[in-house]
Amino acid sequence: MFELLKKVLAPIGPSGLEGPVAEVIREEIKDYVDTIEVDALGNLIATKLGKAENPRKVMLSAHMDHIGYIVTGVEKEGFLRVTNVGGIGMNNSYNRHVVFAGGVNGVVVAQPVAGQPALKDLFVDIGAADREDALKMVSLGDVCVYAGECFRLGEHRVAAPAMDDRCACALLVKLLQTVGDTQDTIIAVFSVQEEVGCRGAKVASFAKEPDIGIALDVTGWGDTPGVTQPEIKLGEGIGVKVMDRASISNPELREALMAAGEKAGVKTQREVLPYGGTDAGAMQTSRAGIPVCTLSVPCRYVHSACEVIDMRDMDAGLKLLQAYFA
Numbered sequence: 001m002f003e004l005l006k007k008v009l010a011p012i013g014p015s016g017l018e019g020p021v022a023e024v025i026r027e028e029i030k031d032y033v034d035t036i037e038v039d040a041l042g043n044l045i046a047t048k049l050g051k052a053e054n055p056r057k058v059m060l061s062a063h064m065d066h067i068g069y070i071v072t073g074v075e076k077e078g079f080l081r082v083t084n085v086g087g088i089g090m091n092n093s094y095n096r097h098v099v100f101a102g103g104v105n106g107v108v109v110a111q112p113v114a115g116q117p118a119l120k121d122l123f124v125d126i127g128a129a130d131r132e133d134a135l136k137m138v139s140l141g142d143v144c145v146y147a148g149e150c151f152r153l154g155e156h157r158v159a160a161p162a163m164d165d166r167c168a169c170a171l172l173v174k175l176l177q178t179v180g181d182t183q184d185t186i187i188a189v190f191s192v193q194e195e196v197g198c199r200g201a202k203v204a205s206f207a208k209e210p211d212i213g214i215a216l217d218v219t220g221w222g223d224t225p226g227v228t229q230p231e232i233k234l235g236e237g238i239g240v241k242v243m244d245r246a247s248i249s250n251p252e253l254r255e256a257l258m259a260a261g262e263k264a265g266v267k268t269q270r271e272v273l274p275y276g277g278t279d280a281g282a283m284q285t286s287r288a289g290i291p292v293c294t295l296s297v298p299c300r301y302v303h304s305a306c307e308v309i310d311m312r313d314m315d316a317g318l319k320l321l322q323a324y325f326a
């Protein structure tokens with residue numbers, strides 16, 4: 001799973017520009033599904049037909065996009081002004097190495113101001129001599145993301161900038177590769193634009209009309225000094241969501257997923273997240289409504305340049321899903 005995760009983490013894919021991620025995923029899944037399509041927004045949708053006479057349609061959604069900084073202006077000295085695409089926080093923005101899709105490197109810096117700097121006080125230094133020079137390297141509207149290879153942390157953990165939500169993309173790829181024949185039809189959606197409001201999952205669930213929706217995403221952590229909420233620990237199993245700010249999980253579906261985890265002999269954690277949301281929020285209110293739940297990979301330092309997960313939780317998620325579809 002680590003090698004697959006590395007591959008899926010590698011492409012630069014901020015919200016709205018997920019194409020390179022979709023290409024990598026398509027190569028990995030094409031031999032394991034019945035159909036693959038890309039819709040108008042860029043969602044990569046793979047369908048694996050169920051063997052039951054009247055198969056249930058289960059949509060699994062993992063988002064490909066990643067938060068970033070979009071260029072809003074260029075100073076005459078060549079520094080870029082930016083704003084956020086998705087949940088960029090100031091604390092994670094100081095002196096960060098960022099990279100554009102074309103390969104241009106930059107450093108995000110906050111200029112000194114009275115009080116706390118805001119997004120408008122950030123600039124990106126790309127080493128340009130002046131505005132003209134900068135505009136040879138980037139254009140208005142280009143987006144950069146946190147740079148950085150993924151690296152191992154201790155025996156079980158891995159850190160990378162785009163772990164949210166490429167780890168779940170890798171999990172979904174691995175499921176398609178290993179699940180074999182199923183009674184249910186699996187609609188695997190590698191969704192776009194989650195970080196700016198779950199737009200990909202919204203249109204995909206409308207188009208595909210699933211009977212059940214399961215989002216695969218990361219969640220927060222409560223196991224580092226001074227952090228106790230949510231009650232989630234890395235390495236203690238896959239999270240099964242009860243609620244976040246965008247969705248309330250269907251109780252029967254939630255318990256069915258917990259039971260599948262038990263059947264698979266893996267650890268699960270009930271997850272109540274007092275902030276945030278996932279593609280489940282978009283699926284839940286699609287058409288006449290869809291029962292949803294989210295399986296969550298516990299992740300430290302979400303939306304930073306070093307998002308950390310535990311590979312044992314990935315394994316638990318995979319085995320739970322295999323058991324659910326068995």
Ligand SMILES: [Zn+2]
Pocket residue numbers: 063164165194217218
């Ligand atoms: Zn996410």
